[in-house]
Amino acid sequence: MATYPQRFRFGNFVASIIWLILWILIIVSLVGLPLIFIILFYLPLPPVNGEVLTPYLFLSMMVDPTRTLPILHFIIHTDLFKVAVFPGFSFAALLAAVTIFVERKFLAKMQLRIGPLYCGKIEGILQLLADGLKLIAKEIIIPSGADKPIFWAAPIAFVATAAAVVALIPVAPGWVAADVNVGIIAVFAILGFFPLIALLFSWASNSKYPFIGGLRALHQMIAFEIPFFLSALSVVILSGSLNLTDIAKAQHPYWYIFFLPISAFVFFISSLAELERIPFDLPEAESEIVAGWLTETSGMIFGLIQLGSYVKVYALSALFVVLFLGGWAGPQIFPKELAHGPTAGLMGLLTLQGVYNGVTVNAIFWFTVKTLGIIMLMLLPRGISPRIRIDILLHTGWYKLIVLTFINMFIALALIYGGILGPGGLLTAH
Amino acid sequence: MIKAIESGSKHLVIKRFTLRYPEQKLKFIGDGYQFDPKRGVGIAGSRGRHILFHDKCTGCQLCAIACEGIAEAIGMVKVDEQWKHNKKSIMPQIDFGKCVFCGLCVDACPFYALYMTNDYELSSFTKEHLIYTPAQLAIKPKYDGNVELKIDNMGATHG
Amino acid sequence: MEKNLEHQIDESEKLGMQIVKESEDDRLMTLSVGPQHPGSGHFRFTIKVDGDYVVHCDPDPGYVHRGEEKMCEYRNFIQNIPHLERPVIHDSANITYSYSLAVEELVGIQVPRRGQFIRAIASELDRQIYTLYWLAIYGIFLGHSTMFMWPTGDRELFIDLMDALSGARVTHAFNIPGGVRNDIPDGFKDKCLRHISYFEKRLKEYEDIFYTNPLFIQRTEGVGILTKEDAIGLGVTGSVLRASGVPYDIRKAEPYDVYNEIDFKVQYMKSGDSLARAYVPLLDMKESCHIMRQLLDKMPESGEVRAKLQPTPKGPPGEAYRRVESGRGALGYYIVSDGSPKPYRVKISVGSFRNMIALPHLLVGSKLADMPSVYWSLNYWPVEADR
Numbered sequence: 001m002a003t004y005p006q007r008f009r010f011g012n013f014v015a016s017i018i019w020l021i022l023w024i025l026i027i028v029s030l031v032g033l034p035l036i037f038i039i040l041f042y043l044p045l046p047p048v049n050g051e052v053l054t055p056y057l058f059l060s061m062m063v064d065p066t067r068t069l070p071i072l073h074f075i076i077h078t079d080l081f082k083v084a085v086f087p088g089f090s091f092a093a094l095l096a097a098v099t100i101f102v103e104r105k106f107l108a109k110m111q112l113r114i115g116p117l118y119c120g121k122i123e124g125i126l127q128l129l130a131d132g133l134k135l136i137a138k139e140i141i142i143p144s145g146a147d148k149p150i151f152w153a154a155p156i157a158f159v160a161t162a163a164a165v166v167a168l169i170p171v172a173p174g175w176v177a178a179d180v181n182v183g184i185i186a187v188f189a190i191l192g193f194f195p196l197i198a199l200l201f202s203w204a205s206n207s208k209y210p211f212i213g214g215l216r217a218l219h220q221m222i223a224f225e226i227p228f229f230l231s232a233l234s235v236v237i238l239s240g241s242l243n244l245t246d247i248a249k250a251q252h253p254y255w256y257i258f259f260l261p262i263s264a265f266v267f268f269i270s271s272l273a274e275l276e277r278i279p280f281d282l283p284e285a286e287s288e289i290v291a292g293w294l295t296e297t298s299g300m301i302f303g304l305i306q307l308g309s310y311v312k313v314y315a316l317s318a319l320f321v322v323l324f325l326g327g328w329a330g331p332q333i334f335p336k337e338l339a340h341g342p343t344a345g346l347m348g349l350l351t352l353q354g355v356y357n358g359v360t361v362n363a364i365f366w367f368t369v370k371t372l373g374i375i376m377l378m379l380l381p382r383g384i385s386p387r388i389r390i391d392i393l394l395h396t397g398w399y400k401l402i403v404l405t406f407i408n409m410f411i412a413l414a415l416i417y418g419g420i421l422g423p424g425g426l427l428t429a430h
Numbered sequence: 431m432i433k434a435i436e437s438g439s440k441h442l443v444i445k446r447f448t449l450r451y452p453e454q455k456l457k458f459i460g461d462g463y464q465f466d467p468k469r470g471v472g473i474a475g476s477r478g479r480h481i482l483f484h485d486k487c488t489g490c491q492l493c494a495i496a497c498e499g500i501a502e503a504i505g506m507v508k509v510d511e512q513w514k515h516n517k518k519s520i521m522p523q524i525d526f527g528k529c530v531f532c533g534l535c536v537d538a539c540p541f542y543a544l545y546m547t548n549d550y551e552l553s554s555f556t557k558e559h560l561i562y563t564p565a566q567l568a569i570k571p572k573y574d575g576n577v578e579l580k581i582d583n584m585g586a587t588h589g
Numbered sequence: 590m591e592k593n594l595e596h597q598i599d600e601s602e603k604l605g606m607q608i609v610k611e612s613e614d615d616r617l618m619t620l621s622v623g624p625q626h627p628g629s630g631h632f633r634f635t636i637k638v639d640g641d642y643v644v645h646c647d648p649d650p651g652y653v654h655r656g657e658e659k660m661c662e663y664r665n666f667i668q669n670i671p672h673l674e675r676p677v678i679h680d681s682a683n684i685t686y687s688y689s690l691a692v693e694e695l696v697g698i699q700v701p702r703r704g705q706f707i708r709a710i711a712s713e714l715d716r717q718i719y720t721l722y723w724l725a726i727y728g729i730f731l732g733h734s735t736m737f738m739w740p741t742g743d744r745e746l747f748i749d750l751m752d753a754l755s756g757a758r759v760t761h762a763f764n765i766p767g768g769v770r771n772d773i774p775d776g777f778k779d780k781c782l783r784h785i786s787y788f789e790k791r792l793k794e795y796e797d798i799f800y801t802n803p804l805f806i807q808r809t810e811g812v813g814i815l816t817k818e819d820a821i822g823l824g825v826t827g828s829v830l831r832a833s834g835v836p837y838d839i840r841k842a843e844p845y846d847v848y849n850e851i852d853f854k855v856q857y858m859k860s861g862d863s864l865a866r867a868y869v870p871l872l873d874m875k876e877s878c879h880i881m882r883q884l885l886d887k888m889p890e891s892g893e894v895r896a897k898l899q900p901t902p903k904g905p906p907g908e909a910y911r912r913v914e915s916g917r918g919a920l921g922y923y924i925v926s927d928g929s930p931k932p933y934r935v936k937i938s939v940g941s942f943r944n945m946i947a948l949p950h951l952l953v954g955s956k957l958a959d960m961p962s963v964y965w966s967l968n969y970w971p972v973e974a975d976r
Binding site: 107110112113208209212278279281282382383384385386387388389391392 | 641798
């Protein structure tokens, strides 16, 4: 039975916000702060500017402008920040969330309708928040006879694997969560986990439709991993290194997509197949096998898998940008520094001395623009094509795409031995 | 395949088709479905909520009899008003929870007393509120739809 | 446990029921594509799958059975109209057209000419509405969400027209034994012509994005081939029959009302696979636009639209059988009357139910992934088939 909703009164709204802030302050100061102090008692604290950083010193430093910036600088360059916030999980999750919303609006425009409209005053911006809250509040139903440990662990493993791929991708020179010298091989090794997770989850669901869906996911992902790897191999041949930062730097005058267009095309198609996006969404084909291997998910498990899926979208398109579109290369449109010469005091704080680095900000900007462009390109086939059938998919993956990658590898080798690219070539920068 | 991509991208610039319902409402031609018993044919209009003209209804129950085989949504109730042509003082009461809006009751009335109007927004919070008494049926609803389907070079829109 | 199961199976077999047993062969898996399935509508069928190939299919209609035919016996001829149009809510001008024709034959009424034209216009509009909805769901079964949104949006053009004409968007209750219930409103003809010309441009877009899409063609070409002899032998009707090479359309073969004055071609294709069954309704829609233009041209300027009838018509005892070409196929009514205002027996023969017989015939031997494209291409509307 619906009840009459009460009329909105602004005074009540402000009062509720103040109550909320009051409760947060009470809980933080009575419970949170003592916990932090107790934990910090046992952790070794790093020294900043010659003094040991205790919380009191930290709080007092934040108020003094000459000492804020070094702390900020220090924090930004710690490993925890890099993994959790900037080129790591929060950045990826934020872009994933933006992708979900933009996808719905973009598809809606192509289909002559409006996407989410009513949540949030401006054209449905808060729809994602509403969906997230709804998924958190739902009951998680586990089928009887399902394998409980794997059922709970698989979605978390899914998100963790996707985040692991994100950790390897360089966003700006020096900004990688994990600078590994065999970067590309590590990426593909981690990507090899996904079919395993899909199969484990579908088997643990103990039902027929997830079983079919899991087998299809396995076939699809394994079939397309090989063209995926081979097309990246041509890039490695041209750049001469497996480290992702070096590959991005080596594309300095000309991006690799001009030399290896076939490889870029094959990489794009294979990444659509790895991400289970339309036209390759057989594992979740709705009209034949209900929801494929996601049938038995409900509530937050579904939410985690969707989050992992879209983080994977970001990761694979960022990989495309690094391998083929030159990573962060772009004209410098941000000023190199905000003020000339060292300044002190408030001016120093405002011009972010020591923290702002024009080159880095420029690199981040161009990287984000390119990644968003590739993500939009990945959204386009969803509005245009129907689903493909499994035998045609396997035929394409195992025959046609591998042939194309081999052709491309010959082109790459020819470019190197013809002296155009590679060390000492005509078109290399140095 | 290229044609498909072209077609899909072309639609990114065509105007959207949806009607944003509570802010925009469709306009209807005419006043609602009416029936002319002399000629035996109806007058085209949208079939929404009924309107009962108390100065014409004689309490003959033909509308209730017509509805008995279809939805059993009309019941005759006693009203407090005294009319010369309504000796028994009974008038129809319509339960919109059961009515299927077919309009055969309008066809059955021989005295020009029961018509249908354009109003279709009849939702309520309880089932009892859906039973409209003859006094409620006498009010002509105000429906201000002003949006209709427009077709031009950039596509069809409601606007 | 085993003994209990054996006992239950014996008991149920004595009552005449049959339980689908899990077979002893380990390779087969029984899937129930039931009503709770995004790929089946309100209809259940059980398939046995060996790997990726379907080896057995068992349709099980009856989920939405409401006893329409029995309900007709308790209402008089005019009161039957609102509930008879409920099996197919948006194609209601066709399912009541056939009923009205049969009742007019029983009672002996002659419908005025303008009424016949308006009935034909409503029938063509409803055919478009139904076929667009069918096409939308075909798109979503194959995973093409754009092909779901575009026909559903363009259907609004025709639903708007039917709303202006009859007063309701779906379940129009427009046809009645004796003619139609009201005359056309002002400005209807111009609006109709405008909408039809816009729609013909949209049909080209459908062809671009869906019918010539290589992914769609890969999925439907050569799938579920129904040969001409099989089609005639199994008794399928409508666009399924025409897609197998038989140029049979009831509007041409046994013309009713004014269809013998309209000049149109019967659209058919010879291949008989799913692609042809998806293509024929598109051609039908183009032809339907053509027919509507002619009907609007040839309609007499003024005249009666409804024959004068007593409120509860009744006729001499007898029987009547009339057929009409609806969106799904031949829709026939066989009405037996015993002289009272209520019919004695109404038998509805529906195109969907006849097409269902082709489903086991086509699915056995095809892949599991072909199941949506074959099933829905048979133009099966579950609610109508169960009546």
